[in-house]
Amino acid sequence: MYIRRVSRKNKNGTTTAYLQLAHNEWDPGSKYAKAKVIYSFGREDEVDRSVLERLVQSISRYLTPEAALQAQNAIGDTAEFLFQSSKRLGGSWMLHQLWKKLGMDAILEKLFSDRNHQSSIERLIFSMVANRALNPSSKLAMEDWVKHDVYLPGITEVHSQQLYRAMDELLEVQSELEHQVYCSVSDLLNLEVDLLYFDTTSSYFEVDPFDAPEDDEFRKAGFSKDKRPDLIQVVIGLAVTREGIPIRSWVWPGNTSDMSVVDEVKKDLVGWRLGRVISVMDRGFSSEDNLRTLQRTGGHYIVGEKMHSGKETTEEAMSRKGRYHHVRDNLQVKDIIVGDGEARKRFVLVYNPKEAERDRIRREQHIEKLQGHMEELKQLGKQAHTKAACRLRSHPTYGKYIRQLKDGTLKLDKQAIRDAAKYDGKYLIRTSDDTLSAEDVALGYKQLVDVEDAFRTLKTTLELRPMFHRLEDRIRSHILISWLALLLVRIVEVKTGQTWAALRKELDRIHLGHFSSINGDVCQSTELTADQRKSFAALGLEPPPRFLEIHSKP
Incomplete structure (x- = not known):
């Protein structure tokens, strides 16, 4: 026709x-x-x-x-179109599609099904997660961001008070949410959870410790991994799979030590019935009590051991002679058993030739600078000489290479330099699992860098710090939302092979234009490039359609 x-x-x-x-x-x-x-x-x-x-x-x-x-x-x-406005679409669309694919929307809607709200709590939570991943800002700034800057499916505007209420309600369902999210993500992505990596970090607040309220039992001064000991902080823990996916987060008062959290982490993960799990942790968790805790209920561990700890077993492991076995480029391993029976301990000594060469060059540079400083001492007067000599002896890098004679003269400690060379390019690992090969132990521990990558993303790309919340519940909720954002971001990075910062920049080029005419309004997206389509395909997600909304006037 x-x-x-x-x-x-x-x-x-x-x-x-x-x-x-x-x-x-x-x-x-x-x-x-x-x-x-x-x-x-x-x-x-x-x-x-x-x-x-x-x-x-x-x-x-x-x-x-x-x-x-x-x-x-x-x-x-009569159908002439006027270009009214434009909003960023690519990043929010990818996060929204992944959010739905993981079943996050269904999980939250079910958890909040008995609560009556004018706005969907699930959409409010998603908007905060998307904001943390795309353009981290305050809740007040989010009002303008949602209304004018970004297209978020299912929500056109938010108010800061709604967001704060959603944060409070999110915390009430945290335990069930974390468990359901883990089950959904592990089933969909077929995650391997035989190795779980755990580490902690700290995040600070822009509050002077002396100005903090006396009844603040959560924000405390402690050992700052952000190198901000002048500020109060909280301690954050992450459990990450071997694929680099964070499956759970924790938060503790800022003065909590690493050694004291293992028991809680172990109990929480055992409750999830993960089966045979080998916990992989850094040297900060290698106390005997922690290792016994990790072995409860049939668990095992791979833990870094401090080579300079002074432990008898560690010294014996380091001094044990034997040949290294070549595993792959720049990775050689030596399997070491110390003791018998119940006292039996298994260590794996790892050697990296390239790292050893870097250590040697770095030490030689330090010694060269140290000799220069010691020559300068001879030109100083008595009082100035004494102060400068004390500074050198207490210096964290130079002090270990210096010895003082009876007359007070400083000399290079050549034995200390030779002893330091024995540790070049080496690190020691301890494990309770005899079924793993030395190669698997070494490679498993090496992947602990995934946790560090997750923390780096959390602090830089998602801008977790500094935090300005004061109430403990709001702090916990803020970190929970950041964990959800990190979960989405790390899945995107693992599946696409790109960093989120680079991919976000590319996705920001996808815009949604709003056009109007006497016949109605049209929302049309920009044409996708081949790289943009490839990123969506890698995640198994549908890219945004050409036309998202068409409204005809009667």
């Missing part, structure tokens, strides 16, 4: 055209199709265009948005 234009020539030489609604029918006698007129609109120059517009609009109800828009444009100048 189509609009047919026919014309005839008048006696005065002019031409008159007529518009007809027609369709072709097969003529068996003539053996070709002939046009059959269904309706005549009359002369072309006298046609009521509003009749054609109504016809197009009625037909458009049964067309795809793209075809409907083309039909509207075919009417002519």
Whole structure:
């Protein structure tokens, strides 16, 4: 069916055209199709265009948005579009699609199904997670961000008080949420949880410790891994799979030591029935009590051991002779057993030749600078000499290479330099699992860097610090939202092989334009590049359609 234009020539030489609604029918006698007129609109120059517009609009109800828009444009100048505004779309669309694929929306909707709110709590929580991943800001700044800067499916505006209430309610369902999210993510991504990596970090607050309230039992001064001992802080823990996916987070008061949290972490993870789990932890968790805790209920551990700890077993492991076995480039291992029976301990000594060469060069540079400082001492007066000598002896780098003679003279300690060379490019690992090869132990421990990458992303890309919340519940909720954002970000990074910072920059180029005309409004996305389509395909997600919204005016 189509609009047919026919014309005839008048006696005065002019031409008159007529518009007809027609369709072709097969003529068996003539053996070709002939046009059959269904309706005549009359002369072309006298046609009521509003009749054609109504016809197009009625037909458009049964067309795809793209075809409907083309039909509207075919009417002519009455469908002229004005470019009203533009919002960033790519990052929010990818996070929204991944959020749905992981079943996060369904989990939260079920957890909050008995609560009546004007705005969806699930959408408010997603908006905070997306903000943390795309453009970290305060809750007040989010109001303008959601309204003017980014397109978030299912929510067009937020208010800071709504966000704070959603944070409070999120904390009430934290335990169940973490468990359901883990089950959903592990099933969908087929995560391997035989190795779980755990580490802690700290995050500070822009509050002077002396100005903090006396009853603040959560924000405390402690050992700052951010190198900000002048500020109060909290301690954050992460459990990460071998793929680099954070499956759970913890938060403790700022003066909590690493040694004191292992028991709680172990109990929480045992409650999830993960099966056979080997916990991989750094040297800060290698106390005997912690190692016994990790072995409860059939668990095992791979833990870094401090080579300079002074432990008898450690010294014996380091001094044990034997050949290294080449595992791969720049990685050699030596399996060491110390003791018998219940006192038996298994160590793996790892050696990296390239790292050993870097250690040697770095030490030689330090000694060269140290010799320069010691030469300068000879030019100083007595009092100045004494102060400068004390500074050198207490220096964290230079002090270990210095010895003082009876007359107070400082000299290089050549034995200390030789002893330091024995540790170049080496690190010691202890494990309770005899079924793992030395190679698996070494590579498993090496992957602990994934936790460090997660913390780095949490602090830099997601801008966890500094925090400005004062109440303990708000702090916990803030970290929970940051963990959800980190979960999405790390999945994207693992699946695409790109850093989130680089991918976010590329996704920000995908915009949603709002166009309006007398016939209605259209929201159209920019054309996707091949790289952008590749990123969505790597995650198994649908990219944004060309037309997201089309609203016709009656």
